Amino acid sequence: MRVKFWGVRGSIASPGKDTMIFGGNTSCIEMEDDDGNVFVFDAGTGIRALGMDLAKRKVNTINLFITHTHWDHIQGFPFFTPAYIPGNTINIFGPIHFEKTLQKIMDLQMDYAYFPISMQQLNAKINYRDLKEASLKIGNTEIITKYSNHPVTGLCYKVISNGKTIVYSGDTEPYYNVLSAEKKPDGSSVMDDFAEAAEDENIDDIVAERNAHHQAFCKSDLLIHDAQYTEEEYKKFRGWGHSPMVEVIKMAEGAGVKQLVLNHHDPVRTDQELLEIEPQLKKAYPNLDLFFSREGMEIKL
Numbered sequence: 001m002r003v004k005f006w007g008v009r010g011s012i013a014s015p016g017k018d019t020m021i022f023g024g025n026t027s028c029i030e031m032e033d034d035d036g037n038v039f040v041f042d043a044g045t046g047i048r049a050l051g052m053d054l055a056k057r058k059v060n061t062i063n064l065f066i067t068h069t070h071w072d073h074i075q076g077f078p079f080f081t082p083a084y085i086p087g088n089t090i091n092i093f094g095p096i097h098f099e100k101t102l103q104k105i106m107d108l109q110m111d112y113a114y115f116p117i118s119m120q121q122l123n124a125k126i127n128y129r130d131l132k133e134a135s136l137k138i139g140n141t142e143i144i145t146k147y148s149n150h151p152v153t154g155l156c157y158k159v160i161s162n163g164k165t166i167v168y169s170g171d172t173e174p175y176y177n178v179l180s181a182e183k184k185p186d187g188s189s190v191m192d193d194f195a196e197a198a199e200d201e202n203i204d205d206i207v208a209e210r211n212a213h214h215q216a217f218c219k220s221d222l223l224i225h226d227a228q229y230t231e232e233e234y235k236k237f238r239g240w241g242h243s244p245m246v247e248v249i250k251m252a253e254g255a256g257v258k259q260l261v262l263n264h265h266d267p268v269r270t271d272q273e274l275l276e277i278e279p280q281l282k283k284a285y286p287n288l289d290l291f292f293s294r295e296g297m298e299i300k301l
């Protein structure tokens with residue numbers, strides 16, 4: 001299995017002198033199994049360069065897995081060269097939405113108000129599959145999905161191939177008890193409005209059970225996980241659907257992860273900050289092989 005990072009930035013592309021080392025393109029990861037099957041995870045702006053590379057390599061069947069349809073995970077698709085090549089097949093998988101199909105959502109971003117070429121004008125054959133929690137097989141590679149905790153339906157993907165397991169979390173946040181945690185501006189708790197529901201002690205059990213389920217899912221040789229925030233930042237952004245770095249590391253350690261890649265860097269995070277934080281985390285958690293994702297980085301398993 002070969003894994004290559006084409007886009008590691010969260011939320012919005014952030015090119016410039018402060019992101020030249022880790023990269024400014026949004027989410028896109030390529031995986032190629034030992035039989036040459038190509039899997040692409042997310043279609044952020046990083047997919048543009050990947051598309052040119054795939055065209056050069058004459059890869060004509062591509063399996064694209066979307067974790068969720070926020071802009072930073074689909075925005076590069078209109079610039080994906082293989083979609084314009086006749087004879088190519090692109091299988092797009094993504095989480096089910098109850099109000100629109102995955103195809104409709106992908107079509108919408110190529111509406112003429114936003115983009116000059118419509119989805120119908122693309123020359124490749126494009127197939128769609130809306131996924132719930134499921135397991136599917138492509139060649140000898142198995143892909144298993146689990147819902148993420150994000151403010152839209154999202155999926156985490158587990159890829160099992162030739163005895164190796166890779167998990168890509170997409171955007172996700174630890175589960176927490178919303179009723180007891182949220183404070184209103186006057187200092188009172190949201191809990192006051194839902195006193196009866198909040199008294200239900202089962203909520204904490206459900207939260208713990210969901211986090212344990214996520215941790216069990218993350219057990220892998222390589223875990224690529226959302227770690228957009230520092231602990232300090234996370235206090236301000238809880239509920240935005242992203243994880244704090246240290247919590248991800250502790251979760252991964254507990255899961256027995258062999259290698260942890262902290263991904264989906266905040267758009268305002270500079271190279272300098274990432275270069276400072278990375279060794280601090282390595283030093284604090286020496287038992288886990290962990291590092292930040294970088295655009296262009298390749299891992300062989």
Ligand SMILES: [Zn+2]
Binds near residue numbers: 010011027072073264
């Ligand atoms: Zn994102």
Ligand SMILES: [Zn+2]
Binds near residue numbers: 241
């Ligand atoms: Zn998102």
